[in-house]
Amino acid sequence: KCRLIACEEAWSIPEVAEELRKIARSPTQSADKLLVGGIYDADHDSSGYGKMNFLHGLKDIEEQRLPQMDQYGVDMHLLTLTAPGVQMFDADTATDLAALANDRMAEICAKWPKRFAGLGSFAPHSPKRAAKEVERVMGELKLNGLVVNGHTNGDYFDDYRFWPILEAAEATGATLYIHPRGPSDTLKGPLMDYAMDSAMWAYGVEVGTNMLRMMAGGVFDRFPNLKVCVGHMGEMIPFFIWRINFMNSRAQKVGRAPKTERSMEEYFRDNFVFTTSGVEDHLALRYSIDRMGIDNVIWAIDYPYQPMQPAVDFIESFDCTEDEMHALCHGNAERVFHIA
């Protein structure tokens, strides 16, 4: 029996949920409002999210999460403060609530050290205080890495303003999980119809855009040891990496893209790992392993947005070698997220 560590497991706390409920009733035009309204203000829901009752699953540890983990043989959840995290709040509220969520997460990991590990949050729009929180998360709180949900006020991580955070992540050996959120105001346009605004399509576009801006913008020349994790089978990048590499190198040759020390494919292979969260497709998994290397692929459920049992069945029925199974189910996670 393989140790099973699921690595994109969503969680929240009542104080964050309450602030998101206020956001749901605010005049914001953010693409996240649909989802935030459905999950955190369900009695005023127009999106249909209210009917999926995600909120209980997010806040719960002992009533359903742990019993299901026992029932399906999931040894550990790596917890993340669910999207959009604290990034829709003003910088002070965001800074305070990130610290509160990190404290609560550390308590859960201390209470069940073999069952829970966690990724700490921060407020990107207060970069200096965020860098301090990164040090607290990886030092005093002994958490297992960091999570952020895509853009902050429409800016992405190629923007120098965020680099003190990336510097602290690299210095503390914290892997930064870049989780999706709804597309920024300048990206959202035609993505807002047919339920394309989130998990079906825009989430992949939003994170993929962030990843490419970081790779092409030279982030990994400045921070060569920074490690980034993304979910959802690499947010479509593994499939497209040949074309991305070809077109970026051509653009660099003609001066349309800045020169970088390594190629896009090398940055993706050297500085990224990715999880299978929400993509329970054996062919996509086999391609990703063969194309990007077994050390870069990590199993995840995406609970409570994905049900637990199908995700366990998906990985346990995957046709692979024993070494590959151990790498996917716990070996890579133990290395990347410093899990004992």
Ligand SMILES: COc1cc(C(=O)O)cc(C(=O)O)c1
């Ligand atoms: C933050 O809210 C989420 C909703 C869903 C969904 O299935 O509707 C999926 C994810 C996700 O893929 O992480 C996140």
Ligand SMILES: [Mn+2]
């Ligand atoms: Mn997720």
